[in-house]
Amino acid sequence: MMQVFCSPLRYVQGISASNQLAQQMDAVGMKPPVLLVASKSARSQAEKAWQESMKQLGWEFSILDFTGECTPKEIDSVVARAKTLGVKSLVGAGGGKVLDTARAAANICNISIALAPSIASTDAPTSALSVVYDEQGKVLEYRIFKRNPDLVLVDLSLIAQAPxxxxxxxxxxxxxxxxxxxxxxxxxxxxxxxxxxxxxxxxxxxxxxxxxxxxxxxxxxxxxxxxxxxxxxxxxxxxxxxxxxxxxxxxxxxxxxxxxxxxxxxxxxxxxxxxxxxxxxxxxxxxxxxxxxxxxxxxxxxxxxxxxxxxxxxxxxxxxxxxxxxxxxxxxxxxxxxxxxxxxxxxxxxxxxxxxxxxxxxxx
Ligand SMILES: [Zn+2]
Missing domain, CATH: 1.20.1090.10 (Dehydroquinate synthase-like - alpha domain)
Structure with a gap:
């Protein structure tokens, strides 16, 4: 058996890192238009920073609010929205379930993905794996994808504000x-x-x-x-x-x-x-x-x-x-x-x- 090591293309962490979302995406070759799937709390804390960052590069982007679990249904609905908008990149921002849903959707659409965790509650952001749950909250499956995220962007200011x-x-x-x-x-x-x-x-x-x-x-x-x-x-x-x-x-x-x-x-x-x-x-x-x-x-x-x-x-x-x-x-x-x-x-x-x-x- 071969030895295999894999990782995201780029990992960035720092104070107010959300201010650099588009610039860091650009640095790894990600392209607009962008669909950003965000939890309510990540959106309320960072939407201004994302908008400013996207504006600086003249990137078109839209935000989809995520409220649910990482279920097959949620993943499919993000896929449907990404296809309707014809986006070239997805971003997941928030907790583990948002990130897992965005990553799974990006892999189905075969487009690049940036993950911006707003809490440091799991080690999932850097991986090429999503944990999918059923509607009752039981683990249904591990979905393993071909690609790790293109970018993981961790804003320490958001982490410090979280419980x-x-x-x-x-x-x-x-x-x-x-x-x-x-x-x-x-x-x-x-x-x-x-x-x-x-x-x-x-x-x-x-x-x-x-x-x-x-x-x-x-x-x-x-x-x-x-x-x-x-x-x-x-x-x-x-x-x-x-x-x-x-x-x-x-x-x-x-x-x-x-x-x-x-x-x-x-x-x-x-x-x-x-x-x-x-x-x-x-x-x-x-x-x-x-x-x-x-x-x-x-x-x-x-x-x-x-x-x-x-x-x-x-x-x-x-x-x-x-x-x-x-x-x-x-x-x-x-x-x-x-x-x-x-x-x-x-x-x-x-x-x-x-x-x-x-x-x-x-x-x-
Ligand atoms: Zn774990």
Whole structure:
């Protein structure tokens, strides 16, 4: 099997980066007219900056408000609008679901795509992958596309204005990257691009972990006070770029499969992707039998950034075996990334690991 590494064409982050949207698009060869798919909050914060930037280059653009989930229906409606307008580029601006919808639509239309996350809550922006949900909020499929985004533009001023819970969720998502990457490395299982990992991807995943442990808590303090600090700059890069390149080019394993299992339980729908992934990380550590002091250090870190460490934090009763078995069964369904672990994993093992991680966390 070949080793494969992939990434967006360009990653840009900085204070007031929205002011340079069109210029950065132009720098990677993107062309007008542009359709910008935006969440309500991204639009209210950045529309002026986008307009000014597009005006400077004389680019024609329109905005489509996004309110829904990333479902097949939403993706198709963006495709229909893009075709009607005859646009040459798409932009997704907002949270993960807007970005996933815009990316999927751009790939169907075979036009270039820029993604402008307004929160740093997941590592999805840099990837060529969209997580598609059904109307009930359950994970339906991972759609993997030929192309990574042409541009990822992260405006630190928007990230600093967002609720700190989003940044913490991004830290939870990014925390999984090293552990899942390590599992794929040990098992020599393929990454998200059907190739083996590279030293570069593994080093990025490891650096992502070190960066999060070093700066995660300080970055949360910065956002709680709406400040852009050096720690926040480093964590936004860790949550978005390091984790994104790490997961896509090194692969996913148990933590994200357990996340998918958790989405089967309605009480988890009020929680963010990264908050569920956090429980996935702890369960993966229990499944792999990581030493207790290490597990406890991770739990202490999660508490320092207000991330969930117990099943009850997601509204799940650890003693409800029906619920536990539902999660475990979904997490181990054929084709799930949990089978990238370096040993065979069964639903019974996951059910035990969910409850073991919960019990161990309770002791910290
Ligand atoms: Zn994730």
């Amino acid at each position: 700190v819970r989003f940044l913490a969720a991004g830290i939870g998502d990014a925390l999984s990257t090293y552990f899942e990457s390590d599992a794929c490395r040990l098992s020599r299982k393929p990454n998200m691009r059907s190739g083996l990992s590279t030293q570069a991807a593994f080093a990025l995943a490891r650096f992502c972990f070190d960066s999060i442990i070093a700066d995660g808590a300080d970055a949360c303090v910065a956002v709680a006070n709406k400040i852009v600090s050096p720690a926040l700059e480093r964590i936004v890069e860790a949550n978005t770029l390091l984790s994104g390149l790490g997961f896509e080019s090194s692969g996913l394993a148990a933590a994200h499969a357990i996340h998918n299992g958790l989405t089967m339980i309605p009480s988890t729908h009020d929680f963010l992707h990264g908050e569920k992934v956090t429980i996935g990380v702890l369960t993966q550590l229990a499944l792999e039998g990581k030493p207790r002091p290490f597990f406890q250090d991770i739990v202490r870190f999660l508490k320092s950034v207000n991330l969930p460490t117990r099943l009850k934090d997601l509204g799940i009763d650890a003693n409800d075996l029906n619920v536990i078995n539902t999660i475990a069964k979904r997490a181990t369904q054929p084709g799930e990334t949990i089978h990238n672990e370096p040993f065979p994993v069964t639903a019974a093992m996951v059910a035990d690991a969910l409850r073991a991680a919960d019990a161990l966390s309770a002791q910290v």
